[in-house]
Amino acid sequence: MSDKALAAQLKREVERRRTFGIISHPDAGKTTLTEKLLLFGGAIHMAGSIKAKKAARHATSDWMTIEKERGISVTSSVMKFEYDGYEVNLLDTPGHQDFSEDTYRVLTAVDSALMVIDSVKGVETQTKKLMDVCRMRDTPIMTFINKLDRDGRTPFELLDDIEQSLSIECAPMTWPIGMGKLFQGVFDLRNNLIRFFDAQGGKSTRPKEAVVVKGIDDPTLDEHLGAQAAAELRTEIELLEGAGYPFDEKRYLSGEQTPVFFGSAVNNFGVRELLEAFLRHAPAPMPRKAETREVSPLEEQFSGVVFKIQANMDPAHRDRIAFLRVCSGRFNRGMKARHQRTGKDMLLHNAIIFMAQDRAGVEEAWPGDIIGIPNHGALRIGDTLCGKEPLRFLGIPHFAPENFRRVVLKNPFKAKQLDKGLSQLTEEGAIQLFRPASGRDLVLGAVGVLQFDVIAARLAAEYDVDVLLEPMGIAAVRWIDSDDKDAFARLEREYASSMVTDADGHPAMTFASEWRLEKAVEDWPQVRFLTAREV
Ligand code: G4P
Secondary structure (H helix, E strand, O other): OOHHHHHHHHHHHHHOEEEEEEEEOOOOOHHHHHHHHHHHOOOOOOOOHHHHHHHHHHHOOOHHHHHHHHHHHHHHOEEEEEEOOEEEEEEOOOOHHHOOHHHHHHHHHOOEEEEEEEOOOEOOHHHHHHHHHHHHOOOOEEEEEEOOOOOOOOHHHHHHHHHHHHOOEEEEOEEEEOOHHHOOEEEEOOOOEEEEOOOOOOOOOOOOOOEEOOOOOOOHHHHHHOHHHHHHHHHHHHHHHHHOOOOOHHHHHOOOEEEEEEOEOOOOEOHHHHHHHHHHHOOOOOOEEEOOOEEOOOOOOOEEEEEEEEEOOOOOOOOEEEEEEEEEOOEEOOEEEEEOOOOEEEEEOOOEEEOOOOEEEOOEEOOOOEEEEEEOOOOOOOOEEEOOOOOOEOOOEEEOOOEEEEEEEOOHHHHHHHHHHHHHHHHOOOOEEEEEOOOOOOEEEEOOOHHHHHHHHHHHHHHOOOEEEEEOOOOEEEEEEEOOHHHHHHHHHHOHHHEEEEOOOOEEEEEOOHHHHHHHHHHOOOEEEEOEEEO
16 A cells, blocks of 8 residues: 555544543443443444343352453453444443452543433542543543433532532533423434433334424424423523533533533433434544654554553463554554564564454554454553654553552462562552562552452462452552652651552552541642552
8 A cells, every 4th residue: 555545544544433431430321321332333233232241240259250251351341333434442441349440541542431420319439530530631521411211310400510520511412301200302402403202112102203493492392392391491491501511622622521411321312312422523543642752643653552451361371462552553463563662573463353242353453443462471551562663652550559458478488479470460450569668568559449359369370379368557558759859768767667669669658547648748748649650
């Protein structure tokens, strides 16, 4: 292919790609929404397929299930589908008990996110955490307020909740007409359309097709909705015009505003409109910062960054799959790429691409796509693969863990194996390890507690080491850094017993309570206490 033809194809492929994740608190409806999106995309053919996997995952959390689940989650953690000429990559951000650092890192590989909010519950804790991560990179976010078929909070309360709790402007794109039993549908504010709700399986006599009205004052509104509902809708929209924000694509793209849609995922109501607006407004693959410069997806030189490792899919082979997001250029099967960290070339002949229910060998991939590269430990989280020009992508962070365990070795003669196991699992990003400056107990840190079960089980199965992971009196850890060498040395002296280093040798400090952490931040203004550290 000539350079010109490649450049043209690259541009086309980039423009039609959308790579995103769904963020939500457990039970808000992420799985249901995912399934509806995949049905639209023709990536699955039967409602219930994704739910069945989820049910299997939550049945028990013993090791066998975790192990079995890995087989499933690799295939379902990236879902690719086509819709209306777009190539969509939906990255799963595990919620629930398996909430972990993976969840955070996946968000570094997307260009935008969909946020699902339960209309009964409003903004919940996990949503807040995930939103904080999105904010680190100003990720654009579209919002779907779900479960309008239930009696929830009023739309005004919900918008206010989002604006207050998440500090983001809301721009409603649709407006609900009633809710719960009285839910009639939504008014499409930009196109002056009424879309009627029809509970799936219900015997509604409503027209399935949306009707166009001449604005909110159109008298036919009364015929369609009934006089009272029409009057209420008019009052609400009048209020909204005074108080709400109109949609502004620029503000959405810079992460300052979220367009809001109302609907009911389980009834497949409002999902198509959400998908279509999403494809139209959400960003195509964006440039990405490397150490030396910003890399545009349109550059012909191939590059990509590893954001997740799934290890030991097959315990007999100790294989790992590195999930790589293509950042620029075209990927071809069998191509060579430079492994930036080691400086060696890697032959990429057996990379795989993930489909909703399957995975397949990949012949070709473009910026925004996620490919899986089987390897035996050569690739780590944060690694860059690139062409001749050495590049190192930034922005795959370690997040300060929130849960801590002391490692107790059952058989002291296995210290060497333990060391090896822990260092490999740490490299893989499965857990974080902190070594105390004084004292011998190794400290494991995790964002989600399920990570500990996985680590203990994997140490036993893969390294033949039995450990106990005991709770300990640590409430928080922060990486520490300061330009004031004297102050830093004083802090280290005064809190010698709280000083630790992470697996890469970076200094950090542990705290017995949130209060102590706050106090340290207050007392030591010369020192930075960091919640995230770039890999
Ligand atoms: P999650 O992935 O965010 O955890 O949520 P999930 O989709 O599993 O949905 C959580 C529950 O909410 C499910 O009920 C689901 O059916 C229900 N749900 C999703 N969308 C809607 C909606 O628009 N309206 C109503 N009323 N419910 C909705 P469940 O009882 O946990 O499971 P199921 O047995 O009903 O599938």
